[in-house]
Amino acid sequence: MNLAMIEAAAARLAGHARRTPLLDSPFLDEIAGRRVLVKAECLQHTGSFKFRGGWSAVSALDAELREQGVIAYSSGNHAQGVALAAKLHGVPSVIIMPADAPRLKIDNTRALGAEVVLYDRAREDRDAIGATLSAERGLTLIKPFDEPQVIAGQGTTGLEIAEQAAAAGVDAADVLVCCGGGGLTSGIALALAEKAPGLRVRTVEPEGFDDVARSLRSGRIERNDSQSGSICDAILTPSPGALTFPILQRLCSPGLAVPDEDCLRAMAAAFTRLKIVLEPGGAVALAAALYHPDQIAGDAVICVASGGNVDAEMFGRALDKYAE
Amino acid sequence: MNLAMIEAAAARLAGHARRTPLLDSPFLDEIAGRRVLVKAECLQHTGSFKFRGGWSAVSALDAELREQGVIAYSSGNHAQGVALAAKLHGVPSVIIMPADAPRLKIDNTRALGAEVVLYDRAREDRDAIGATLSAERGLTLIKPFDEPQVIAGQGTTGLEIAEQAAAAGVDAADVLVCCGGGGLTSGIALALAEKAPGLRVRTVEPEGFDDVARSLRSGRIERNDSQSGSICDAILTPSPGALTFPILQRLCSPGLAVPDEDCLRAMAAAFTRLKIVLEPGGAVALAAALYHPDQIAGDAVICVASGGNVDAEMFGRALDKYAE
Numbered sequence: 001m002n003l004a005m006i007e008a009a010a011a012r013l014a015g016h017a018r019r020t021p022l023l024d025s026p027f028l029d030e031i032a033g034r035r036v037l038v039k040a041e042c043l044q045h046t047g048s049f050k051f052r053g054g055w056s057a058v059s060a061l062d063a064e065l066r067e068q069g070v071i072a073y074s075s076g077n078h079a080q081g082v083a084l085a086a087k088l089h090g091v092p093s094v095i096i097m098p099a100d101a102p103r104l105k106i107d108n109t110r111a112l113g114a115e116v117v118l119y120d121r122a123r124e125d126r127d128a129i130g131a132t133l134s135a136e137r138g139l140t141l142i143k144p145f146d147e148p149q150v151i152a153g154q155g156t157t158g159l160e161i162a163e164q165a166a167a168a169g170v171d172a173a174d175v176l177v178c179c180g181g182g183g184l185t186s187g188i189a190l191a192l193a194e195k196a197p198g199l200r201v202r203t204v205e206p207e208g209f210d211d212v213a214r215s216l217r218s219g220r221i222e223r224n225d226s227q228s229g230s231i232c233d234a235i236l237t238p239s240p241g242a243l244t245f246p247i248l249q250r251l252c253s254p255g256l257a258v259p260d261e262d263c264l265r266a267m268a269a270a271f272t273r274l275k276i277v278l279e280p281g282g283a284v285a286l287a288a289a290l291y292h293p294d295q296i297a298g299d300a301v302i303c304v305a306s307g308g309n310v311d312a313e314m315f316g317r318a319l320d321k322y323a324e
Numbered sequence: 325m326n327l328a329m330i331e332a333a334a335a336r337l338a339g340h341a342r343r344t345p346l347l348d349s350p351f352l353d354e355i356a357g358r359r360v361l362v363k364a365e366c367l368q369h370t371g372s373f374k375f376r377g378g379w380s381a382v383s384a385l386d387a388e389l390r391e392q393g394v395i396a397y398s399s400g401n402h403a404q405g406v407a408l409a410a411k412l413h414g415v416p417s418v419i420i421m422p423a424d425a426p427r428l429k430i431d432n433t434r435a436l437g438a439e440v441v442l443y444d445r446a447r448e449d450r451d452a453i454g455a456t457l458s459a460e461r462g463l464t465l466i467k468p469f470d471e472p473q474v475i476a477g478q479g480t481t482g483l484e485i486a487e488q489a490a491a492a493g494v495d496a497a498d499v500l501v502c503c504g505g506g507g508l509t510s511g512i513a514l515a516l517a518e519k520a521p522g523l524r525v526r527t528v529e530p531e532g533f534d535d536v537a538r539s540l541r542s543g544r545i546e547r548n549d550s551q552s553g554s555i556c557d558a559i560l561t562p563s564p565g566a567l568t569f570p571i572l573q574r575l576c577s578p579g580l581a582v583p584d585e586d587c588l589r590a591m592a593a594a595f596t597r598l599k600i601v602l603e604p605g606g607a608v609a610l611a612a613a614l615y616h617p618d619q620i621a622g623d624a625v626i627c628v629a630s631g632g633n634v635d636a637e638m639f640g641r642a643l644d645k646y647a648e
Contacts (some may be wrong), residue, residue: 023342026435043598084350275371312595316644319639
């Protein structure tokens with residue numbers, strides 16, 4: 001993995017992915033006690049940064065292989081990113097989802113052009129179903145984070161942050177990234193290490209699911225005990241990846257963790273002050289910036305708001321409890 | 325009023341106002357039966373396009389006059405736009421608001437650096453208070469729409485739409501604009517008439533408050549019977565302005581009107597599909613595009629989403645009723 005791969009991904013994404021804005025508000029600055037800049041990836045196609053990685057991976061395939069189609073396992077943001085990227089390339093996609101996934105997610109993924117294959121979590125083996133389909137149809141598996149072209153695609157977010165932070169006059173700051181398996185974080189870290197070395201990348205995770213922060217401390221890949229129990233479903237990955245972890249280890253400062261309630265507060269603050277919709281897992285970085293300022297250094301902080309795919313009930317819960 | 329004034333305003337706004345994104349979603353295209361492009365001015369500083377006009381007007385003042393400060397009458401988006409523009413110029417602002425305005429709006433306007441002067445709607449004369457203050461302190465009144473430099477500032481939205489629509493491959497479309505007094509609409513119409521003549525500007529208003537649509541039909545300035553009774557508070561202006569109406573008359577196609585319920589539906593659709601927060605008055609254009617497609621011509625429609633300053637209760641109402 002290197003900067004050239006990210007720049008090549010950026011060239012393939014040009015005109016297809018959105019260049020999302022870097023937003024701010026004096027009201028957020030006041031809460032945080034420093035300048036707060038928010039990279040609004042919730043405004044990316046399909047509502048999260050995952051479209052970047054999906055497009056990067058699909059567009060990087062050899063044309064003949066691409067024609068046969070792609071496959072992904074996901075009930076969430078990666079599914080939608082891959083489905084739309086495949087559709088826009090005019091190639092088939094198969095998304096393997098648990099049969100008990102929310103109906104709306106299944107419908108959305110289908111509406112984005114994917115063939116959704118449902119499996120029974122209790123009785124069927126997802127990997128076996130995927131392997132059979134791939135072999136039969138020649139589908140290429142696109143993994144959610146531990147895949148070079150996916151990391152390169154997510155890293156294009158970092159190229160934009162480097163330019164936008166410079167335009168905003170910020171050349172030294174912590175860059176807080178909502179972190180699951182580390183694809184987005186490692187991509188951004190690679191981009192910033194060369195493009196804006198004064199910007200220090202740090203992971204943010206939900207409390208109790210801080211596998212990356214613990215891995216960074218211990219120097220080896222640590223796992224979470226559980227895969228559920230936080231509202232931040234988008235980033236409850238069990239452990240950092242074999243590809244992503246060495247990059248995180250080399251380039252990132254210590255990781256942070258925030259309680260779920262702070263994510264709800266940050267969602268309400270983003271609603272009132274930035275007019276954007278964040279999902280809980282997409283709000284952990286902003287939550288750290290606003291409500292844990294003592295763990296951050298410097299006059300400015302940059303937060304990646306990684307996604308906005310939240311249902312009305314959860315969003316209403318944030319507003320009811322915390323909107324001013 | 326001419327294009328040169330808008331281009332001069334754009335030069336003054338550069339690096340200060342945000343270039344807001346033009347968003348879209350295949351799900352919205354499907355509802356509308358054509359391509360839908362949404363100019364997200366809710367993401368502008370202070371949560372609405374009004375910052376453009378405020379900045380344009382304050383920055384256009386003679387330096388000596390500007391030093392003395394500015395004054396505006398508003399309890400809404402114009403107040404916040406002027407207050408922040410004055411603060412960023414380092415000059416004082418006075419905003420005259422009714423004493424019964426929502427506490428949060430008063431607090432926000434103060435937090436943006438304005439001196440808020442409250443008056444009793446029943447017993448005091450707002451204009452007299454303003455005139456006295458202006459005379460005593462040499463404050464310049466910045467009117468909300470019937471003011472050339474304000475129109476020029478709002479018109480910068482049109483310059484961006486022309487460029488962004490061209491980049492999206494759209495050179496012929498109806499451009500729907502949420503319309504109160506016509507400052508935003510007339511500014512955009514002036515910009516597009518020269519920069520993208522295939523884009524036809526049309527006003528959208530709340531049903532029962534369609535003074536502009538009726539004025540365009542009759543050829544003279546018509547008034548609304550009432551100034552309240554719609555949830556679209558930001559655009560319940562009694563009639564188009566003396567400056568704005570001739571521009572609208574010369575450049576705009578027939579106006580549209582939508583019921584309040586369609587605004588709530590559009591707010592929910594923008595939440596789910598675009599991840600942006602719209603206020604009811606900022607959603608009328610999107611509501612027309614999505615739910616009144618038979619009144620629009622062409623393969624694409626552009627909607628200006630003019631503001632997002634909505635409280636959690638109203639937003640929750642939209643989500644409870646209409647979010648998928």
